[in-house]
Amino acid sequence: MDALRLEWAGGAPKLRAADAMTRRGLVTTVSSPVGTAAVVGWVGSARDRVRGAHALLDTYGRQGAALPSPPGDYAAVLVCRDRILLTRDEQARIPLFFRESGGRVNAVSTSARALGGTGELDPRYFCRYLTGNMAQPHTDLTPFTGVHRVLGGEVVELSLTGQLRGRTPRSARPATGASAPTARGLCLDEAAQDLRLALETAVGRRMGATTACHVSGGTDSTGVALLAARLLAARSDEPRELVLLSGRFSQGELATEQPYLDVALEAIRRHAPAARPVIVDADDVADFDDFRHHAGDADEPHAHAFRAPFWSRLHGAAAGLGCDTLLTGCGADPVADANPFHLHRLARTGRFRQMTRQARAWAEGSERGLRDVVHAYVVQPALPLTAERITALCRGGTVLGGLGAFTRPRWLRPGFARAHGFREARIAQSRFVFGRRPEESLYDAANYLAAPDPLSWHRAGQDGFFLSHPFLDPAVVATMSHLPAMATFRPGSPKAVLREALADLLPAPIRGRAVKVPFDNLYARGLRRHGEELIALCRCARHPLVTEMFDTETLCRAVREARLGIGDAHSWDRMNSSLALVAWLEGLSAGS
Known part of the structure; x- marks a missing residue:
């Protein structure tokens, strides 16, 4: 989606924003003696986008690029008196790209496809993409040769004529949690107070005039909505609205979530009686519905496009009510829970007896075997590629058997993988993850895995809002990362600090639940309904890169195995990513 564009005419920069995005408040353009800034999203506070855009312009325009990224969800182009700056927030929610040749940038846009749609494709990108669904937001590569990505927190500096002067990576943000020496002595209550403060600030920063909260009946989304309701009640002098957005299933495993959803909505409305619950009937939704549209029209290959039908249904309901932001509970699982890789730290520092004792507690608390816990959090992080190779050998015999997050899937042709750096890509990916x-x-890693943001970005023009994730706020992440294991881990009680932080808000049934029903039923239903269509998509693909890259019959076998329930979440993710890539390439062919 081309929300803003910078080009050069007669040697002078010309900055323009999409009118529709500007009318809906998604792009804010401001000017001052320093220069002009176009900001997609918001800086500082979603409530006051103009002030945030001015602050960004004044800060970077006067002091240069070597500064910590201001908080927010934004991508920005700043045309100053003596230079041009391109930047994004640290979480990299909103994309920004530039097309460069011979050291000179000739165009900037929020759409890689708009910059390189008719150009040559870069096969290295597809190898990187196929190593796992976290590959896109943290690499410079894009699908198009000569088109580069501005990375999260990075500042790209250009001359007024477009000469590339430099790329400054993000500066480390000062830790907002307790300092390391103090953190060792924190108890659960003190840790919970720190998290509560950081989370309240993150929620308040993201609230707009009409805020929607996705409420599923789980601890995470319910907690965010409860904090939003309290903040709304505390600021009764400001005209604000709160929408509680939920999907309802009356059959299947997900129907058992309905009682928790009812309890959550009741608790939220006690704090904000005017909050509007919007319950969206989702019984007829299945994964992979209209897959060619959701995957094929995206700006880049979208690994989570299979889940787009459910999110699209909810987004449409929020858009109809004029919401200008939608808050989710995404990111709480890895960020707000105890950090299991603490076991790896104990092992590499030689504290094996302590590691074994704590690993046994992890196993008992999560109802897993001790060997599984040690393999997942000690062995695999130390030797990720070797561990996956051994697992694949032990579980061979099927296309999906033993396929992990980094190994080459059998449908990716070995010649293509060797020629275009798949080995180097999986090494880089494993180093990023661990x-x-x-x-x-x-x-x-959690920041790029947790949220289905490409769909939010693709739909933003028609919906009028972006998704926003308080649990991925830098202050929340910093707070949790500085807490010691003794303050966060309680066997049998996941996210113990979060539950304690929200103890006065969460209703007892939700505070006490340890397991939430996953969306496996939605996925299985989608494969049953659309499996033959997916196989036909692979077999009938016309883009030459599909047959060069994939053994399509092997990929079709993977789809059949997944329909039978063979494989696991890792192997299904690899298959979903490949199917999304096929659909994206086909969409590219149709567009050209």
């Missing part, structure tokens, strides 16, 4: 200190890498 890093030298997996307990720290967990938070960066």
Whole structure:
């Protein structure tokens, strides 16, 4: 989606924003003696986008690029008196790209497809994409040769004529939680107070004039909605509305979530009686509905396009009520829970007896075997590629058997993988996911895995809002990352700090539940309903890169195995990503 565009005419920069996006408040353009800034999204506060845009322009325009990224969900182009700056927030929710040749940038846009749609495709990108669904937001590569991505928190500096002067990576944000020495002594109550404060600030920063909260009946989304309701009640002098958005299933496993949803809505409306519950009937929705549209029209291949039908149904309901932001509980599972890679830290520092004792507690609390816990959080982070290779050998015999997050799927042709750097891509991906200190890498990886944002971006023009995720706010992540394991881990009680932080708000049935029903039934229904269509999509693909990249018959076998329930979440993700890539390439062919 081309929300803003910067080009050069007669050697002078010309900055323009899409009229429809500007009318809906999704793009804010401001000017001052420093220059002009076009901001997609919001800086500082979703409530006051003009003030945030001015603050960004004044800060970067006067002081240069070597500054921490201001909080917010934004991508911005700043045309100053003596230079041009391109930047994004640290979480990289909103995309920004530039087309460069010979050290000179000739166009900037929020759409990679708009910059390179008729150009040459870069096969290295597709190898990186196929290593896992976190590959896109943290790499410079895009599907199009010569089109580059502005990374999260990065500042790209250009001259007024478009010469590329430099790319400054994000500056480390000062920790907002307790300092390391103090954190060692924190108890659960103190940790909960720190998290509550950070989460309240994150929710308040994201609330607009009409805020929608996705409420599923779980701890995470219910907690965000309760905090929004309290903030709304505390600011009764400001005209604001709250919409409680939920999907309802009257049959199947997901129907058992309805009592929790009813309890959550009742608790939220006690704090904000004027809140409007919007219950969307989702019985007829299945994954992969209208898959060619959701995957084929995206700006880049969208690994989670199979789940787009459900989110689209909810987004449409919120858009009909004029919401200008939609808050979710995405990110709470990895961010607000105890960090399991603490076991890896104990092992690499030689504290094996303590590691074994705590691993046994993890196993008992999560109803898993000790061997599984040690393999997942100690062995695999240390030797991720070797661990996956051994697992694949032990579980061979099917296309999906043993397929993990990094190994080459059997349908990806070995020649294509060798020629275009698949080995290097999976090494880079494994280092990103685990890093030298997996307990720290967990938070960066969670930011790119947790939220289905490409759909939000693709629909923003018609919906009038972006998704926003308080649990992925830098202050919340910093608070949790500085808490010691003893303050966060309670066997049998996931997200213990979060539950304690919201103890006065969460109703007892929700505060006490440890397991939430996943969307497996929606996925299985989608494969049963659309499996033959997906197989036909692979077999009839016309784009030459599909047959060059994939053994389509092997990919079709993977679809059949998934319909029978063979495989696991990792292998299904790899298959879903590949199907989305086929649909995207076909959409590219149709567009050209």
